[in-house]
Amino acid sequence: MDAYTPCPCGSGKKIKFCCGAEVIPEVEKLDRMLDGEQRRAALEHIARLPAKLREKPSIWAKKIQTLLATGDTEAYDSAAREMLAAYPDNPIALACVAPLEVQADRVREGVAMLQRAIESIQEEAPGFGIVLITGGVLTTANALLAAGHVWAARAHLRIVDLWMESEDNPAAQSLISMDRDPSLPLVWKDDSGHLYCATDAPYKAEFDAAASLSELGKFQVALDRFEALLAQHPKEAALWRAVAIERACLADDAAAAEAFQKLAALDGVPLDEAVEYELHAIALRLSADDLTTDAVDLLGATVAVNDFDALLPRLLSDKRLIRLRVDLSSLAQEDRPPPRDAFRLLDRPALDAAAVEADGGASVRREDVPCVLGELFLFGRETDRDARIEMEVRRDELDKALSILAEIGGDALGGITDERVLQQIGQTQRTLMWRWHWPPAVATDAYERLSREEFRYRLLEKWPQMTGRGTEGKTYGEAARDADPRMRRLVLAAILDLESNHRETEDASVFNELRTNLGLPALNDLEPFRVDLDHISLLRLSRLPAQLMPDEQLLMAFNLAASVRAVAALSRLGEAIVERSSIDADRKIRVLLSLARATSSITQLFDCLRRGRELDVARGKSPAVWLLEELAASLSRPDKARPVDALIERIMAHRQEPGVAQQLMRILTAFGVIDPRAMYDMPSRDAGISVGGVELKAQAPAFSGEAVGAGAPAEEKKSGLWLPGMD
Template structure:
């Protein structure tokens, strides 16, 4: 049976088949559809080619051909078929969508944005399945190329179109939010806002405003942006026009223009100061990829003679720290040999001990040295790479001193990359003596970071402050909000509130950011940045759960930790909140191993008190116990799991996989060999190190070796 000639044409034109590709090809189109639905791609391609031999300009056939070729990984052929489709029907939505998908594959995301917008504008409110697919592909491609806010705009729209039913789209958006790359202030301006009730807009302007919102609701962001841009020119005194225009330009990856727009919005007197500072902070974030926010990473090349003698001397030099570089991890040109040696150069020798070491005695890493011997067409050389900060010449002199009489001529310099200037200024690049206690390291690093924030950063030139320093901007009323925005961006990037940022504000004479009393405030109206300041203990149960949920939905670690801790502490929420899940979320977000263990212990108690299994929390406890060297606790957990929980769904498999990843058992079962104290597979190869930023050690991250224990008391899967 042929396709109904009065049904919509498969090509996506929104015309009836009879009046588009033609009723005379309906039988062949049905054959193609059936073959594709049965995943008989080669058969479908035969039908398509047969149809195109007699009807070479049928959009449906060309669309199907490009689709089949893509599914067969015949990318170049798909590109040709798509080009033919767009030659026949330049505004065909599926053709534009296919071209956008191919653009994404080539990394040309800006062209893909334009094509997707053109496709959506053809039939506003009606989205062909290929256009829907292209939106998701584009969102993921934008994320992969670093356009995180544009990516979020596209993925959010795809989730909204699917009404949350597309798990792939929702998962992609959650992955993006949990990546840590989306600044908290971006969420404040992620959605368009209606015109205020008391607006200065003319009747015509108000109508155009609503028309722009309608376009955006259909995903036609480019059309909506053009309307708001025209409105901004004709009625420039309405702040919401500028705000919405900035939001749309962010989604369209026009970051530079969007930054200027948000700065314009922040300058309106009608915008509340907190919101103005957040808008300025977003503007600075959007502009951050500009060269003025970066510092060049430079490689200085020193030609040397008698390379073997110099290399021998360097191996025993205590101002150099040998490092291991794998050739496969280096960006080497074809045929280029790897360096013979690699070192970190320190500003002083490593002290003999780090016990009770003072902050000013810790060696600082100045950069990386690569040592190359003589090659057929090139003299022996040393390459030094580091950010070109204010002390660059001092660093170069250090290298010259190390090379000494082996130096031949002046070094050459080449920019090899860019690094964020503030990140380079605030980096604590130290080399501790090996015996420095972990707690002492942590204390010293925090002290150094505080020193840099209070005494170094304020006198460094900031691109976001029109070339002024923070100290200069704080003294200039016209630049104070920009200075506050610069500090806010750094403040909100931390997983928890840190008093040092208010110290910075006070030292510069700027207003501090203090906790907000929720009394009389609508919690749902607060931005996420403001919500992190709310006193959790003063929220009622409903508002507390709403705040916690908002934090989890956008993976806002600071908000999740602050509100989640209050959720589990409230007896009144015992029957309202699933505290097992809250405990687990908190344990994964905390960066304090002690707190993480307390949370996991409370989660186990909570589960047991309600007659449920605590096994999943016990599994999460294992890596932490190993990291802390607490073998007695590790053994207790293992024996409890074996005796009580191994028959529970997923527990045996989860334990086996975890122990295999930790290197405690071989994949085929059994211990890989007894370590010190007879502990099978004792993780002695795991170097002592700080836990991961999440507070919970996971396979692949360093952990400390546990203490010794008796061999006979430890059971592992596969040892029965």
């Protein structure tokens, strides 16, 4: 460190012209103490320094850095705030206080502080010794995420990723795990690559200059420039889009939503694009709490029991109650005795297991399959409490549950004595998701057929009757026929949202059926000339004309879809890749494995595993990897039609191959510890993933061999395929 080193206070100036050369020996001494983890000694040393030195911003920064390392958040917070009071423009003070502001619900203020810190950075990454600023941006990103500002959080994570040298930095990891999270709606992942304008736009040079500032995280400066350009060219879609994006990066979600809405209504914007913008507006309005979701409560309700001894046999003999096979003692709360029994309450009698077994469920009709209303727990009399039933049930199904219980229990049951809200369920979830109760003998194809029928019924019949988001109290069905084009865009945006997050690839055409039913235009495949993978909206990936795309573009698109778990797109693109004779077996195998892991359809899962195995066998390779995958999938979703014993035998034939015996043991142990009777239920639809592979996915390091295209690094190809349970 010398007089011409950038000052450790973060000002960007050289030490000599900032804090002064006299801080150099002190800073070096403090750095040595910090390296040696002598934090208390460092703090004592700072306290003993003469005030003139102690109050230099670079010594303040060292104090904050030391307090951060001690984990004493209170002392850290107050030191950061004191430093900011003394040096209101110091970037380190600003970056350290910014996340505190966001956490204290002063989101815009915190983000604005951070912008001032980022603006002070002259180069691409903060200079030597300014780890505190990077840390401040990262903490702010996490605080933004916690506050529901997903777009802004991701934008801040990208700044950290840009600054940090290691590829597996925490920001990059957060971004990747968000992208891979199937429960995060695709619209939230669709937030990069949209800052562009036409090459012949008169403002192209200024646009690009502003866009590169935005890439460095200088969102406010970029926004000011884009807004100035917009004032001169008020009808330009590229400028409205840029303004919407910068506002969202700054966590000004309501203003961003407004810009996206303006953009959607602009002349010349194609309808499919307008609908995507409208969906962004909806997502941002939801995070700005500007739009309320009409959620329903999940209740914990208590019903009095008048006569425990009379009630129990009635509960046990009714086919609408299924006894839960659980260890009751594990359900004891605090020092209270556990429930005496636990049941699942169905809305109609359970299917006859013997009848289902006879034909695997082929003759079962959708309307016959019972839905689970909730779980109920029967408690006996305790010293200070009467006998009672405690149950978990949705508010809109409470009356139904109570009337069934009254029917079963008669005078042995009293009335409801207490209810409390456990959590809330959104209206879309309420309408489109359900829990079925099945006897174990149902075959996969019957289950999948009925699931598709039920989903069709719910989507086509029930969903249009739901009150729309932002549709001024109109149902989706009414809004679709409204004269106002915005109302129709809102319905189309809601359908796009459902479609882009739907995980059952076989249902693809049902969404266009819904559009047509509602008198709205169907969404068609993109024209090949409109395919631009650099700027494509993720919401459009499933409309890529897979058959017409050149090999490399197809593989690129597949990788993109895989990285954000766009299941419908993955399936279409993957099928096209597997069918092409011009693409080699190696890539096809990776594609099939990715597809098998991503799909929620059991049929498709086993189909992918079979085709992958055949490809490997055809080129003289061992099928063991595929057989192991198949075993894990079969065990996670037992089906009589798919006997496991034969599969294990086939795997045993390969037990001499490296890793095979160990993997087999791991799978068998993992599933063997589960009591087979616990598999009684089909995986429930409301788990998000309706069919097998749930356990498989939980173990999978998710698309470890992600890159399918030519760009895959050589060593990654060598590492071979992922084996179940290999983390």
